[in-house]
Amino acid sequence: MFRNLRISIFVYYFLTVSAFLGTLHYFLAVVEVENIFLLAIVMLCFSALGGVMISKLAIDPLQEHVTNLQNLSKETLHELNLPISTIITNAGMLKKNMQSDKDLKRLSRIEAACGMLQERYNELDYMIKKQTLNEIKEDIILDELVRERIKFLEHIYPHMAFNLELETTKIISDKTGLAKAIDNIIDNAVKYSPNSNKCDITLSDNTLHIQDYGCGMDEVELIQIFDNYYQSNDNMRGFGIGLSMVKRFCDTQNIQLNFKSKPDYGTTVLLKFKDD
Numbered sequence: 001m002f003r004n005l006r007i008s009i010f011v012y013y014f015l016t017v018s019a020f021l022g023t024l025h026y027f028l029a030v031v032e033v034e035n036i037f038l039l040a041i042v043m044l045c046f047s048a049l050g051g052v053m054i055s056k057l058a059i060d061p062l063q064e065h066v067t068n069l070q071n072l073s074k075e076t077l078h079e080l081n082l083p084i085s086t087i088i089t090n091a092g093m094l095k096k097n098m099q100s101d102k103d104l105k106r107l108s109r110i111e112a113a114c115g116m117l118q119e120r121y122n123e124l125d126y127m128i129k130k131q132t133l134n135e136i137k138e139d140i141i142l143d144e145l146v147r148e149r150i151k152f153l154e155h156i157y158p159h160m161a162f163n164l165e166l167e168t169t170k171i172i173s174d175k176t177g178l179a180k181a182i183d184n185i186i187d188n189a190v191k192y193s194p195n196s197n198k199c200d201i202t203l204s205d206n207t208l209h210i211q212d213y214g215c216g217m218d219e220v221e222l223i224q225i226f227d228n229y230y231q232s233n234d235n236m237r238g239f240g241i242g243l244s245m246v247k248r249f250c251d252t253q254n255i256q257l258n259f260k261s262k263p264d265y266g267t268t269v270l271l272k273f274k275d276d
Contacts, residue, residue, distance in 0.1 A: 126176040
């Protein structure tokens with residue numbers, strides 16, 4: 001598709017420039033127009049017409065391609081919703097009639113897996129909406145959102161003890177985007193704390209503190225943490241894009257993001273929300 005598009009744009013551009021030069025030569029050498037101002041107006045209109053046609057030739061196929069991808073994403077997302085809802089509903093019904101501890105544990109794992117699928121569904125839905133909306137803002141009770149994220153993450157990190165001290169806080173922000181940012185920060189806290197099993201999370205004075213007791217970072221590493229694909233430890237899983245995404249989100253939402261860290265003592269991430 002893009003190869004043919006490049007060829008089409010090149011051919012049209014070549015023909016347009018050739019026609020432009022030929023027309024200019026005709027007016028100057030053959031017709032010998034003396035009114036330079038009129039000639040400039042004619043050539044300007046000719047150039048504008050050529051520019052419109054070239055931009056249309058370049059943008060229309062891309063716009064159609066993006067629209068098709070968006071429609072495919074929406075249709076796929078819609079089709080995913082039904083099986084996820086069916087599994088969750090039936091798992092809940094089965095759980096009511098189960099007595100065996102072993103069966104209940106298995107069913108709990110199925111419910112946890114469905115919860116993860118539901119999270120991915122919500123993220124896909126969020127990304128599709130972000131393509132059509134310039135900004136998403138809503139009222140959020142931040143302490144409740146943090147508790148929701150911890151409840152979800154406890155299934156993924158059962159070995160971690162999350163100590164919460166949360167003050168009731170209301171903000172206006174992008175709820176799904178903020179949830180993803182919090183998940184990324186906590187995921188890093190767990191990932192870089194291989195010898196620790198606790199994470200302290202406090203919320204007061206419109207500031208969220210997420211503190212781990214892991215390997216920590218020196219000043220050089222702190223400068224690089226927002227670079228795409230940077231990882232302080234190459235042996236860790238992931239692609240090194242989490243914190244750069246968090247930084248972009250905080251910048252767009254006017255959230256002040258700070259890091260305090262010391263090697264072998266751990267890292268504290270602070271999210272300072274503006275007062276409404």
